[in-house]
Amino acid sequence: MRRHMKVLAVLAAFAVLGAACGDDDDGDESGSAGDSGSASAPGEEAPDGEPVVIGAQDFGESLILAEIFEGALDNAGYEADVQEVGGFRDLLFAAFESDEINLAPDYVASNLEYLNEGAGQATSDVDETLGILQPLLEAEGLTALMPSDAVDTNAFVVTETTSDELGITTLSDLASKGADLTLGAPPDCETNGFCIPGLQRVYGVDFTASFTPLEFGVIPDALNADEIDVGVVGSTDGRLADPETGWVLLEDDKSMFAADNVFPLASAELVDSYDPEFTALLGDVMAELTSTDLVEMNKRYDVDRDDAEDIAQDWLNDHGFGADE
Amino acid sequence: MTAALLGVDEPLVRWDWVNDHTDEIVHALWQHVQLTVIAVAIGFVLALIMALISVAWRWAFGPLAGFAAVVYAIPSVALFGVLVAMPAFGLGFRTAEVALVGYTLLILLRNIVAGLDGVPPATREAADGMGFERWRRLVRVDLPLAAPVIIAGLRIATVTTVGLVTVAGLVSAGGFGELITEGLSRNFSTPIVIGAVGSVLLAVAFDLAFVTFERVVTPWTRVKVRRS
Amino acid sequence: MNESLQQMWDYLGRETTWSGRNGLPALTWAHIQISVVSVLIAAVLAIPPAVVFGHVRRGALLAVSVVNIGRAIPSYALMALLLPFALRYGFGLGFWPTVAALVLLAIPPIFTNTYTGVRDVPDEAVEAAQGMGMRPGQLIRRVEVPVAMPLIITGMRISAVQVVATATLGALVGYRDLGTPIVTGFTSRDKGGLLAGSIVVALLALLTDGAFALAERRLVPWRKPVGRAEDVMVVPEEVPFAGSTTAIPTGKGQTR
Numbered sequence: 018m019r020r021h022m023k024v025l026a027v028l029a030a031f032a033v034l035g036a037a038c039g040d041d042d043d044g045d046e047s048g049s050a051g052d053s054g055s056a057s058a059p060g061e062e063a064p065d066g067e068p069v070v071i072g073a074q075d076f077g078e079s080l081i082l083a084e085i086f087e088g089a090l091d092n093a094g095y096e097a098d099v100q101e102v103g104g105f106r107d108l109l110f111a112a113f114e115s116d117e118i119n120l121a122p123d124y125v126a127s128n129l130e131y132l133n134e135g136a137g138q139a140t141s142d143v144d145e146t147l148g149i150l151q152p153l154l155e156a157e158g159l160t161a162l163m164p165s166d167a168v169d170t171n172a173f174v175v176t177e178t179t180s181d182e183l184g185i186t187t188l189s190d191l192a193s194k195g196a197d198l199t200l201g202a203p204p205d206c207e208t209n210g211f212c213i214p215g216l217q218r219v220y221g222v223d224f225t226a227s228f229t230p231l232e233f234g235v236i237p238d239a240l241n242a243d244e245i246d247v248g249v250v251g252s253t254d255g256r257l258a259d260p261e262t263g264w265v266l267l268e269d270d271k272s273m274f275a276a277d278n279v280f281p282l283a284s285a286e287l288v289d290s291y292d293p294e295f296t297a298l299l300g301d302v303m304a305e306l307t308s309t310d311l312v313e314m315n316k317r318y319d320v321d322r323d324d325a326e327d328i329a330q331d332w333l334n335d336h337g338f339g340a341d342e
Numbered sequence: 343m344t345a346a347l348l349g350v351d352e353p354l355v356r357w358d359w360v361n362d363h364t365d366e367i368v369h370a371l372w373q374h375v376q377l378t379v380i381a382v383a384i385g386f387v388l389a390l391i392m393a394l395i396s397v398a399w400r401w402a403f404g405p406l407a408g409f410a411a412v413v414y415a416i417p418s419v420a421l422f423g424v425l426v427a428m429p430a431f432g433l434g435f436r437t438a439e440v441a442l443v444g445y446t447l448l449i450l451l452r453n454i455v456a457g458l459d460g461v462p463p464a465t466r467e468a469a470d471g472m473g474f475e476r477w478r479r480l481v482r483v484d485l486p487l488a489a490p491v492i493i494a495g496l497r498i499a500t501v502t503t504v505g506l507v508t509v510a511g512l513v514s515a516g517g518f519g520e521l522i523t524e525g526l527s528r529n530f531s532t533p534i535v536i537g538a539v540g541s542v543l544l545a546v547a548f549d550l551a552f553v554t555f556e557r558v559v560t561p562w563t564r565v566k567v568r569r570s
Numbered sequence: 571m572n573e574s575l576q577q578m579w580d581y582l583g584r585e586t587t588w589s590g591r592n593g594l595p596a597l598t599w600a601h602i603q604i605s606v607v608s609v610l611i612a613a614v615l616a617i618p619p620a621v622v623f624g625h626v627r628r629g630a631l632l633a634v635s636v637v638n639i640g641r642a643i644p645s646y647a648l649m650a651l652l653l654p655f656a657l658r659y660g661f662g663l664g665f666w667p668t669v670a671a672l673v674l675l676a677i678p679p680i681f682t683n684t685y686t687g688v689r690d691v692p693d694e695a696v697e698a699a700q701g702m703g704m705r706p707g708q709l710i711r712r713v714e715v716p717v718a719m720p721l722i723i724t725g726m727r728i729s730a731v732q733v734v735a736t737a738t739l740g741a742l743v744g745y746r747d748l749g750t751p752i753v754t755g756f757t758s759r760d761k762g763g764l765l766a767g768s769i770v771v772a773l774l775a776l777l778t779d780g781a782f783a784l785a786e787r788r789l790v791p792w793r794k795p796v797g798r799a800e801d802v803m804v805v806p807e808e809v810p811f812a813g814s815t816t817a818i819p820t821g822k823g824q825t826r
Contacts, residue, residue, distance in 0.1 A: 075527065075757060103433060103514055104757030111759050204754040226590035229663075230754050231744060234529035235653070244663040244744065322359055322530060354654075415779050416772045417735030423752045423768035427574035427761040501641050508644035509739075512756055522650045526742060531654040538647030545642035 066290035069097040072118035074105050076203070076233045077318040077325065078169060078251060078311060082122035082279065084329035089302050089338045095295070105205040106131050109282075113159060119287040125150060125164055126275035128282065130210025132157075137210070137218055139275035146276045160288055162296050164280035165303035167311050171211045171274065172252040173267040179246055180265040187268040191247065192222035201245030204230040211274055212249060219273040234319070240264070253308055255316025279306060305336045356532045366521075367536060373516035374544060377507045381439055382500050385446030392447070393454040397480065403455065410448035418445065418509050426513055438515035442506055446499040453495025457488025489560045497552040504545040508537065518544075574761040581751075581762030591746065598770060601747035604740065605733045605778075608669050612676035612729060617722065620681045624688025624718070625710055633685040640678025645736040648674060653743045663744030668737065675736055676729040683725025687718030720790050727782035734775045738767075748774070 069090055073083035083099045090097035100118050102108045106127070112118045126139035129150040139146045143164055154160055173188060175198075180186060183194050191198070206212035206228065217223050229245055237256060240248035241263070256262045281299045288296060314332060317323045333339050360367070392410075396403035413421075421441045431437040461484045469483045485492075511519020518537035525534035581587055587594055623629035648671045656667035691714045699713045715722070741749030748771045755764025 077528070104759075107759035108757065204758060208760075225586055226592065228592065229744060229746065230750060232527040232529070232742075234527050235657075235744070238529055238657040239663055239744065242657050242663075244657070319528070322356065322528075322532075324362075412776070415731055415775050417738055417775050419735070419738040419749060419752055420768035420771040420775075423755065423764045424772075426756060427578075427765045427768075428571050429573070430571075433756075498641070501638070505642060505644040508646045511646065512753070518644075519646060522647055526650050526653065529654065529657075531651075534647070534650045534654070538644065538651055541644045541647060542642055549638065549642070 064095060064291060064295070066095075066295065067119060067287050069095055069120050069287065070118045071097060071099050072102045072109050072112050072121035073099055074109060074121075075101070075103060076251075078253065078315055079122060080325040081314050081318060081328050084325045085302065085306075085332060086120060086122060086281065086299065088326075088329050088333045089298060092333065092338060092340045093298055105203065105209075107205070107208075110157070113157070113282075113284060119284040121282045122279055123282045124169060124277040125161070125280050126170075126277045127209065127211060128161075128280075129153070130215075130275075135208075135210040135214045135218065139210075141272065141275050143276035143278045147280075154282070155285070158285050160283055160285050162281040162283055162288075163300040163303055164278040165306040167253075167279045167303075167306045167308045168277050169251050169253045169279065169308070169311060170277040171209075172250050172254065172257060174240065174248050174250055174257070174264040175246060175267065176240060176243070177263050177265055185267065186265060187270045188216070188220055188273065189270050191267055192216070192220040195247070196222050196224075197227060198246035199227045199229055199244075200224040200247045200249070201229045201231045201236050201239050202249035203233050203236075206230070206249060211277070215273045219271050237319075251315070253311035253315055255312055255319050258312065279303065279311075302336075302338060305338075352531065354531050355535050359532050360536060367540070370516065370518050370521050370537070371540060371544070373520075374504070374507055374518050374541065377435075377438060377442065377510060377515060377517050378500060378503045378544075378548070381442035381503050381507075382446055382496065384439070385443045385450055385499060386496065388443065389447055389450035389454055392451050393458065394480075396451075396455055397458060407448070407451060407455075410451050413444040414448040418506055419512070422509070422513050433514045435515050437513050438507070438510035442503055442510070445506055446503060449499045449502070450492075450495050453498075454488065454492050457491030457495075458484050460491060461487045486560075490556065493552060493556045493559070497549060497556075500548045500552065501545045504541055504548060508541050511537075517541075574765055577760050577762035578765040579762070581760075581766055587763075587766075592750070594751075594766065594770065597746060597748050597750060597767075598774070600745070601734070601737055601749075601771070601774065604665065604668055604672065604745065604747060605730065605737050608672035608733050608737075609676050609726065609730050611669070612673045612733075613680055613726060615673070616677045616681040617684050620684035621688050621710060621715060621718075624685045624691075625706070625714060627689055629685065630689075633682045637678045637682040640675065643675070645671065645675055645732075646739055649736070649739045649743055656743065664740075665745055667743050668740035668745045672733050672736060672740075676733050679728035679732070680722075680725040683721045683728070684718065687721030687725075688714050690721075691717045720786060723782060723786050723789065727779065727786070730778050730782060731775050734771070734778050738771055 069087075071083045071086050073080045080099075080101070087097045087099050100112070102112045102118065106123070109118075109121055109123070110131075113121070125143055125146050129139045129146055130137070132150070132153040138149050147161060147164065151161055173191065175185060175195075179198075183190075185191055185195050200206070200213075202212055207225065208214065213224050213228060229239075231239055231245070233250075236245070236248045236250060237254075239245050247267075250257065257264065257266060280303065283296075283299075310332065314328050317328050318325060330339075389410075392406045396406060418441060421444065422437065425431045425437045425440060426433060431440065458480075465483065465487065466479070469479045474483065507515075507517050508519040508522060510517060511521070511523040514520065518541045521533040521537035521540070525531060525537065586592070590596065620633070623633065649668065652667040652671055653663075656663065688710075695713055695717060696709065699709050704712065737745075737747055738749030738752055740747055741753045748767045751763030751767035752771070755761050755767070
C-alpha cells in the first residue's frame with residue numbers, strides 16, 4: 018500500500034519542479050527595465066547607465082524598428098532588450114509608466130494626437146509637430162529624440178473593383194459615397210486620431226457602427242476576399258506599391274494625415290543616465306532610415322515571413338551599424 | 343503574382359520556417375507542459391483538501407461542488423478577461439494558472455469524492471474492525487481503493503487543461519497558444535498548425551502516460567470494469 | 571481593479587455601447603444566434619447515428635474515442651485554423667467558419683451521451699417491448715429514446731455551455747459577438763468592454779446551464795434529473811486513449 022505514497026511524491030515533485038521553472042518564465046514574460054541580459058560587444062566596456070528595454074507594438078514594423086534599436090545599441094556595447102507590449106499605443110504608455118520599458122519606436126504625429134486626445138494639432142511639418150509634442154511628453158517623464166525622414170501614416174485602401182464601382186478615389190469620395198461601407202482596421206482604430214476619429218473630424222464621416230476590428234495581418238486577405246470594403250494598412254506596407262496587388266490607395270485630399278515620422282521615444286531617466294553618445298547613436302540610426310527601407314523590410318516580414326530580428330540585423334549591417342563596426 | 347504577394351499561395355505549413363524555428367517550438371512545448379502540470383498538480387491538492395473537508399463534514403460537499411461547478415461553467419475567455427482586468431494579475435503566467443487551476447477543480451473534486459464513496463462498505467467495516475482509526479483508514483484503505491477513479495479524473499483534467507492552455511495564449515502565458523496567436527496576427531498558417539497539432543499530440547501523450555501510470559500503480563484493477 | 575471597474579462604468583455609459591452593430595445588445599444577440607445554430611446542427615448530426623449505434627449495442631470504442639478526441643482538441647486552435655482556410659476558399663470571415671468549429675466541438679458530448687443513454691436502456695424494458703410486438707422503429711421511438719432522454723439532454727447541456735463559451739473565440743476570426751470587446755480589451759488599456767463582455771458571457775453560460783437543468787426537470791418528470799452536466803466519469807478500461815465514458819449519477823437513491 019505504499020504505492021499511493023509514491024504517487025503523491027511524484028506529483029509533489031512535479032509541482033515543485035514546475036513552480037521553480039515557472040518563476041523563471043515569469044521573469045522572462047514581464048521583465049522590468051532592470052532585467053535585461055545582453056552581453057556587451059567583445060572588447061568594449063558597457064557604458065554606465067540603465068539597461069535599455071525597448072517596447073514593440075503589435076505589428077511587424079514596430080517589432081522590426083525595436084529590433085533595429087536593440088541591435089544598434091547592442092553592437093555599440095549597451096545592454097538592450099526588446100519587450101513586446103502586446104497591443105498598441107495605450108499599452109505602450111502604460112508600459113513606460115510602470116517602468117517596464119524605457120525606449121520605443123513611435124510616430125510623431127500619431128503620438129501627439131494620442132496625447133492631446135485627437136485635438137488635431139499635428140501638422141505636416143515634423144519640426145512644428147515635434148515642438149507641440151515635446152512639452153506633452155515631458156509632462157509624462159518622456160522625451161522625443163531626433164526623428165527620421167522615414168514616414169509611416171495610416172493608409173485607407175479599397176479594391177480596384179470597389180473603387181471603380183463606387184467611383185471612390187479619395188477620402189472625400191469615401192465620405193460622400195461610401196459612408197455605409199465596412200471598415201476593417203486594428204482595434205485601436207476607434208481611438209486613433211488618424212483613423213475613425215480623424216475621418217470624423219476632417220471628413221465628417223463616422224465609421225464606428227460599421228467597424229470590424231481585425232488583426233493587422235488579416236486585413237489584406239479580408240479586403241481581397243471582400244469581407245471588408247475598406248482596409249487600413251500602413252503607408253509603408255510592402256504590398257501597397259505593387260500594381261498587381263489590386264488596391265487603390267484613397268487620397269488624403271483634405272490632409273488629415275500629418276508628419277508621422279519615425280522617432281525614438283525615451284524615458285527622461287534613460288537619456289539622463291547616459292552620455293550624449295547614446296542619443297547620438299539613435300540619431301544616426303534615424304538619419305539612415307528611409308521610407309523605402311521600411312517598405313522593403315515590411316515586405317520581407319509580411320510576405321517572405323522572415324523574422325524581425327534577421328531583417329533588422331541585415332539593415333544594421335547594410336548601414337554601418339553592424340557588430341564589427 | 344498577386345496571390346503570392348498576399349500569401350494566399352502560401353502552403354498550409356512552411357517546413358523551412360518550422361526548421362528555422364525548432365527552438366521556438368520546443369520552448370512553446372516546454373511552457374505548455376509546465377502550465378498543464380502545475381495547474382493539475384495545484385488543482386489536485388486543492389480538490390483533495392476540498393474532498394477531505396467533504397468527508398469530515400458531509401454538508402460541505404454541496405457548496406464546494408457548487409462553487410467548482412460555477413467556475414467550470416464560466417467561459418475560459420471570460421474568466422481570463424476578468425483576471426486580466428485586475429491589476430494584481432494582468433497578462434502572463436500567474437493569471438493563466440489561476441484560471442486553469444479553477445477549471446480542474448470540479449472534475450477532480452467529483453472524482454475524488456466519487457472514488458471515496460465507491461469503497462465497498464464491507465471493506466470499510468473490515469478495516470474498522472481491524473482497528474484502523476478514521477484518518478488512517480482513509481489514507482491506507484479508502485484512497486488506494488479510490489485510486490482508479492481518482493486517476494481517471496486526473497486524466498480528464500489533464501487532457502482538458504492541455505486544451506485550455508492554448509487559450510492562455512491570449513494572455514501571453516506562452517505555450518502552443520502563443521504560436522497560434524502569432525500566426526493569427528500575421529495571418530500565417532504555419533505556426534497555427536504547429537501549435538494546434540502540438541497541443542493535440544501533447545494531449546494524446548498525457549493520456550497514454552496516464553493509462554500506463556494507472557496500470558503500474560493499481561494493478562489490481564486490470565479487470566474489465568462492469569457496465570454499472 | 572478600481573480603474574477597470576470605472577472603465578466598465580464608462581463603457582456602459584457610452585451611447586455607442588448600446589446601439590449599432592458593435593453595441594452590446596447586437597453582440598449578445600449574435601452570440602446567442604451562433605450558439606443556438608451550432609448546437610442544433612450538432613444535434614441533428616450527432617443524435618441519429620448515436621441512437622442507431624446505441625440501439626444495436628455496438629460502437630462503444632467509437633463513442634468513447636469521439637469524446638476523448640473532442641476533449642483533446644483545443645477550441646482556440648480549431649478556430650484559428652479555420653481563418654486561413656475560410657479566407658482562402660471564400661467562406662468568408664465570421665459566421666460559417668465559427669459555426670464549423672463550434673459544431674465540431676459540440677458533437678462529441680451529444681453523440682456519446684446519446685449513445686450511452688440508448689445503449690443502457692435496461693434489457694428488460696427492451697425485451698418487454700419486443701414481447702409486446704414492437705418493431706425496431708417503434709422500439710426506438712417509444713422506448714429507447716424516451717428512456718435515454720435524461721442523458722440526451724445532459725449531452726446537449728454540456729455542448730450548449732461549451733458552445734456559448736467558445737463562441738467568444740469567434741471574434742478572432744471576424745465574427746462580431748461578445749468575444750469582440752473581450753479580445754480587443756486584452757490588447758488595450760481600456761478594460762471596460764473586456765469586463766462588461768466577460769460578465770455578460772459568463773451570465774449567458776450560467777443561464778444556458780440553468781435552462782437545460784430546468785428542461786431536464788420538465789421533460790423527464792418521471793425521473794429525478796441526472797444531476798449536473800459534468801456527471802460523466804471515466805471508468806478505466808484496457809484500451810489506451812479510450813476510457814469508457816459511463817454516466818454515473820451522483821444523486822442518492824439512483825440506480826442504473
